[in-house]
Amino acid sequence: MTVVDESGVHSVMIRFCKCPNSRTPDKQLFELGMFPALFTRLKTVFTFPVLNSFLLDNLECGTSVMNYYSKLRRMTSSVFPHLVPDRQWRQLKFLKWNGFGHKSRQPNLGKLALFCPACLQPSVNVPQPTECDGNHPDWIYARSLVMDGNFKVEHLHPTHPEDEVWLTDGRCFMVTRQAYQSHLTNAKEVIQMSECNNHRAVNQANMSRHKLEATGIGGCACARHGCFVPHSIVDFQKGER
Ligand SMILES: [Zn+2]
Ligand SMILES: [Zn+2]
Structure with a gap:
């Protein structure tokens, strides 16, 4: 399996637990801090630190996915897949930050973004x-x-x-x-x-x-x-x- 990490791109053998009460392979990967590129065919995984690091680079340095690829590829001089779940990762973070993590309720319009913390918003930072x-x-x-x-x-x-x-x-x-x-x-x-x-x-x-x-x-x-x-x-x- 190809593991993409901050240190570069690595080829690592991964065996999944097959005990009767074990979780599905994709969930086992999540427990290890890895995000699979595809949930059905597990061939490439991205570690949580590399995804966080990309989001920061993207925010502060304006790095595109392509440029970030090239940086990692240069660090390892190995092939890099073209499937990166960076958008899904960002989406998961939005859901987590806004309290939709453990509930199956659907976020309403605009609910994955925060408005100004200093402006008064009734029932958020000021009573109705x-x-x-x-x-x-x-x-x-x-x-x-x-x-x-x-x-x-x-x-x-x-x-x-x-x-x-x-x-x-x-x-x-x-x-x-x-x-x-x-x-x-x-x-x-x-x-x-x-x-x-x-x-x-x-x-x-x-x-x-x-x-x-x-x-x-x-x-x-x-x-x-x-x-x-x-x-x-x-x-x-x-x-x-
Ligand atoms: Zn086991
Ligand atoms: Zn404001």
Whole structure:
């Protein structure tokens, strides 16, 4: 079996326990701290430290899966499989961090992401207005949000759309796909030419989008601390649209 670890890629013999009351092989691997690439054919496993390390590299250094592969491959000069469960790992962590670990309940929309800890959220970090003793003025529940976007991130159409799987569809920061698609088809398009010579967002909105699935990304954040609002981020099709 191929074991991918922070120290590189190794070929290791692994025998599973076959006692009558033993767990299934994939669960035995999880107990050893290994994440299989495929749950049915156990050929490649990733250790939990390598997956954590990749998530950190990805977050802080912007390392892509490809680059991370190459680093490990260079460390061992061995073949590296193209199947990495990094997205599934991230998904499992989201479920764990947000308290869905040992329960079979399904997370609601936006429930795998946290909103700003400093902004007041009734029944999270402040009591519901009805439970208040009257000493709290109403304005403390007011929230100010800002909306903005990035018009440079581009996303190409996937080569094999049928292979795409949405793991956290609408349960994290991005909005639900289906609902957004139907909103886009129903929404009326207003063509607005900018008076300003060089207003990028508006000018781009009137340009063709070629082969891109998305030409930008935007959403809401709290105005004071800049934390994104769960289930509020959308892809732009053209400019600010
Ligand atoms: Zn045994
Ligand atoms: Zn805030």
